[in-house]
Amino acid sequence: MASELMAQRHSMVHHALGTKIVLTVYGDQYFPILSKSMKLIDGYEDRLTVNRPVSEVMSVNQAAGKTPKLVSQSTYDLIKLAVHYSRENFGFNALIGPLVKLWKIGFSGANVPSDAAIKDRLRLIDPYQVLLDDENRTVYLEQSGMELDLGGIAKGYIADRLRDYWQSAGVPAGIIDLGGNLLFVGKSPRRPDGQWIIGVQDPQLKRGQNMETVRQSACSAVTSGIYERFLVKNGKRYHHLLDPRTGYPLETDLNSVTVFTDRSVLGEVEAKRLFFNEEPVAGWEEQPGNRGAVFIHNDEHIVNVNI
Structure with missing residues (x-):
């Protein structure tokens, strides 16, 4: 059975989430699931990205200091998880966007900011200034200039959702590679x-x-x-x-x-x-x-x- 599956290896490459995506399944009958999986990835990116002017997360950022914003259940669940871990204060912080944009390391215009500029941005990355309303499924950033960025956790969340989809479809074995974030199935x-x-x-x-x-x-x-x-x-x-x-x-x-x-x-x-x-x-x-x-x-x- 294993040798038969090896001969039935199918992969598809896609660009999304700012990286190269490679999905692999074993079993001829599961080949169609690859294109459907890519569409799922694109759908999550449409909701979660901060690299476009329009997305659910951008709607939250654009309303910072003004009003709570309603988001879909999956986006809300991921934001809530990210904020939870951000409050543990061990280095992960989903609000760090303003600081990243100040340094710009890895992007055009990278520089070493002044101490004063860094201190000014630190006040905008406090995860305790995020108000989550479970009943109304809204997210509110208390200060203007605050930004949510789920880039440090979204790939993992999306990979897990793809695995759930593959398992429900009966995929016996596969590899989800979201730009180096790997998840092995079966x-x-x-x-x-x-x-x-x-x-x-x-x-x-x-x-x-x-x-x-x-x-x-x-x-x-x-x-x-x-x-x-x-x-x-x-x-x-x-x-x-x-x-x-x-x-x-x-x-x-x-x-x-x-x-x-x-x-x-x-x-x-x-x-x-x-x-x-x-x-x-x-x-x-x-x-x-x-x-x-x-x-x-x-x-x-x-x-x-x-x-």
């Missing part, structure tokens, strides 16, 4: 034990060249790293992972953290939790849904947790 046809072989990127080399490989049953693999987007100014390197507690890039000797979790949205959050913690969190791997993690330091020293 049992791998490549191995008798059904485990997937997952590569961990070497931060010093081109994408696709791995430093470590991990074997796992169906799971999500998400990486937080500082090796792709950075600014060099006056001989100093500034990466794009801004610490919402200080307004500056996190001072760290880590290069990347890759986490393996049951749910991709959990992976998005936990990769950032471990990266900002800069070392393994005691008992982390014992928490429900957490499988393991790989820490890669700037000197290429590797620390594996439960791998």
